Structure formats: structure tokens, C-alpha cells
Amino acid sequence: MSEQEIKSAVSHFILNEFLPGEDPSALTDTTALVSTGILDSIALLKVVTFLESHFGITLEAHETGVDHLNTIADIVRLVRSKLA
């Protein structure tokens, strides 16, 4: 799966679930998601569940925090490392 495909699936999920009505171009690769309150802790769990089921990967407990999931770029990097 290409980087672009991963990015587009992740952005689409976050926009639909947590930012309904937002202009898709406002969500960039580097928009801080967790530290600015765009995703709260419950939303993060939903993101993790989505990543696991959509990409067929398993995230370790230490990978489910803000360090790995704060931006779309972080998330794409994590997913790619799991798929590699």
C-alpha cells in the first residue's frame, strides 16, 4: 500500500469521525491532533481500533499514545513501519 493511500484513508477517517463539516484541506500532515484537543483520549482509542482493523496490523500498548499518533504524518509513519 502506498504512502498516499495510507494517508488518504487515515485523513478520511479522522475528518468523518471527529471533524464533520471541516474543509479537508485544513487537516494537513502536520496538524497537531492530540496536543490541541482535536482528538481526545477516547477518539485516540477509536483511531487505534480503526488502524488495526483497516490495515490488519496490531499496535503495541506503547504505540497508542500521543508520541506516535499526534499528526497524520506520525500515524502514516507508524502504519508503514507495521506493514513493512
Next chain:
Amino acid sequence: MSTTALHLLLDAAAARFPDRIAVEESGEGDLRYAELVRLSDRMRDRLRALGVQPGDRVGLCLAKSGDAVAALFGILKVGGAYVPVDPTAPATRNAYIFQNCAVKALIVEERLAAGLQQEFSAQGFAPRLIVLNGTGAGAPLNAALDQLDRGPGGTAPVVPSARPRPDDLAYILYTSGSTGRPKGVMLTHGNAASFIDWCSAVFAPREEDRFSSHAPFHFDLSILDIYVSLKHGATLVIVEEQLGKDPARLAPWIAAKKLTVWYSAPSILALLAQYGKLEAYDYSALRLVLFAGEVFPIKYLKLLQSHWTHPRYFNLYGPTETNVCTYLEVPATLPPEQDEPLTIGRVCAHCRALVVDEAGQTVPRGAEGELCIAGPSVLPGYWGLPEQTAKAFLLRDGERWYRTGDVVVEQPDGQFKFLGRRDRMVKKRGYRVELGEIESALYRHPAVKEAAVVALSSEDGVRIKAFVCARDSAKLSVIALKRHCSEHLPLYMVPDFFVPLEALPKTSTGKTDYQKLRELN
């Protein structure tokens, strides 16, 4: 033994158990009872040297830690009242709180000091600062005190600990305020002591107990964690903030730490039940599961009980103004057909309850009304708000009854059933949220013309929806609005959803029509 002053219960326990561990911090080490006493004594002496006198307020802006526990006992020992704030909340909000109650001194982490000082200097406010280079089982606090001892004036002279009266202030907890500003709930040594002694009687803590410290110290659940554990020589096990929100990491941690008493808002327990893979770990040490702060969705409570079958479960109820005032021991297995939420149980032995109508008249048993509470745990009032204080109480037969604002009905068996709120306050993840405070924050956004906020209940708990109307029909970005809110509000108050509207619907009297907003989907 009944509690008098809060710091004396620590000193008494330390005399019996000097070498037991008082506070344990993952990865940072621990503090034994004797060490905690020594460190809090040093804190007391330094605060006095800085000019803190009995009755003064002292701010705490630290991550939950052994350092924060030692600091708050030091504040109590000098006769002060501690004012803990959320270190992750915006500096503007915390600076407002410290200035509102005019703290004489402030104990703060270095990374947070500059932001606060910037706010203070704009207002010409200058409390004495004790700056810690982080937190971690007391080491940074010790280092900060060492450094002050080496400064001008030398080592702080040893002074005796205060002997407060029961009605002297022990701490002020700021909660969300409907006027857009947080308000300070004042609580005395006597208020806290009556609750702590009730906990001793009901939960029979032992020195072998290991208590979770999940709630932050600005949240009143921390009163049980800190004082009930330390009164009995038990260990307070700090749950670091990020860990406390992450069920995948928290579940194995609770098992590995062999916690015996867990106390938190229901929301994290619901997440543990759903995402914690609890079947994989050994929880045989756990003997008490206590929860408070909001309604526990019954579906997730049953799920939790299917994994944790042996502990006793208690639903505790009470606003910050009274701490826990009613409680229910939950049956170990709830009947599968039960889908009604739990009751809030019966009134605690140290409190009395009254249910009144709008006019303040007692309603017949079985009728709906507002729950009012009297007894030694009831607050004296709100800091600097005599009008709000007067409105919060009902005077009856020479006694002050705190009006909780919660509508209940008393069942024939004496248990109270919670029906809802009279006003616009909701509980989200156990925190009190005044919807008006969120609206005030939205109005501070330059492009927002009008804003209104409603709370909706869902299976995942309370969700907050904001309706916003932009000036000059500008398009407001949801991301920008969330970011704006996170700069003015704690994260748990940031709305979950934003809905743009041309204009807010109004009632015939020109007020925002919240009923209509709730119906908009």
C-alpha cells in the same frame, strides 16, 4: 482514631510506620513515611521563611507526584490552604485562579513558570515562587529547597506545625463556573476529616493496602486517595496522567502494581472493560473498586464485573462542595435484565439529606426534588463570592443545607435515584463542566458572533456539541475552533462537535432556545 488536622494524620501514621512506603511513583522511585514527613517539614519551614502565615493560600502547579504530595502537606503544616490547579490547563486559566484567591506563594514546575509569570506581570501580581526542575518522588522538591537554603538568608529556621481549628481552610478546589470563570470551593480541615473518618469506617483500610492515585489533585476524588491511604499507613501509588487515560497500558499496570483499592471516575473503568484485555492479567490483589463523578453506563459496569469478579464495588456520589454524601454498594453480579442506571444509594452516616421543591419546601417521599445536604463535610462557601454562597444554601431550623442542584427521588427503601441537573452543569469524564464557561471561551474567538453549547448523552458518555455563528458569514474551521478552545479551556471541556449556524434559534423572550438546539441534528 478520628482525624483532626489533615497533616497530623500523616505525622501520626509516620510515627507508626516510618519505613513503609507512603508514595510510590512508577519509574521515579518512592517516598517512605519518614521521608515524606521530613520533606513536608522542610517545605513548611521554607514557606514560613517566605512569609506564609496561617490562613494564607499557596498555589500548586505540579504534575501529580511525590513532590506534589510533600508540598501540599508542607502547605498544611504552615497553616496555609493549598490551591491545586491542572498543570495541563492553559496558563491564563491557572493564573486567574491563583490571582483570584491571592496566593501568597506558588510551587510550580519550571516548564510552567514562565507562562504563569507572564500572565501575573500583566496584572501586577507577584506571589513568591518555588520553582521545581520537574517532579519525581520528591527529588526535585528536595533540590529546590537545598538551593533556597544555599541562597541569601541560609537554611530556613525550623518552625512548629500549625494546629488548625476544624473550621480553618485546608484547600480550595476550583470548579467550572457558570459565569465563564472558575469558582473556588473552600473546604476546611473539619470538612475533609469527617469524610476521611467515614471512609475509614466503611472501607476498613489497612497498611497493606495499595491505593490508586488516578484523579488529579485539583479534583476532589484525590482527597480519598491521599488522606485515607496515608492515615492508615498504606501506599499511595501515583498513576501518571497519560497512563491514566490509556486502557491498553493501564490494565497490565494495575495488575503488576498489585493495587488493592481503585478509585476513579467511571469513564476510565468503562474503557478498561472495553479495551483493557482484562482477561489476560491477574487482579487477585484488588479488593475495592470505587467510582464517583458521573453515571456509570450499566452495560460497561457489567462488562467490568464479568472480568473483575471478586472486589467489592461502590458507587459514591457527592459534589465537591460536600465530597461523598451518598453511597451504594453495588452487588457483585448485577442481574442481566437490569438496564436502569445504579441509584446513588443512601446518605452517608456523617451527612443528612433533604429533598425540596422549587420553593424550598420538603417534598413527600417518592416525589422529585432537589437534593440538599447538611453535616460536617459541607463547605463554608465559595472564595470571594458571597452572593453565590448565599444562593447555594437553604437555611432550615438554624442549619445550612447545601443545595446540590441535582434532582433526585427517594425510593421506598431509602435509596436516592439521580434524575438530572437543575442547571446547565454536566459531568464529562467525572469533571464538572459548566456549559456557560465553554460558551464564554467561544465568544473570545474574534470571528465568533454567537455561540451556544449543549450536552448530549450517548453510549460513550456525555458529548458536547457547540453551535457557532460566524461574523460576516466567515467560514469557521473546526480545527481552528478546537485549537482556540484548547487555549482557553482544559481539554475535557473542548466540544466534541461543532455545528455552524446562520443564527441561533431564539425563544419568544429572545433567549437562546436550547430545546430547539438539542432537537437539531
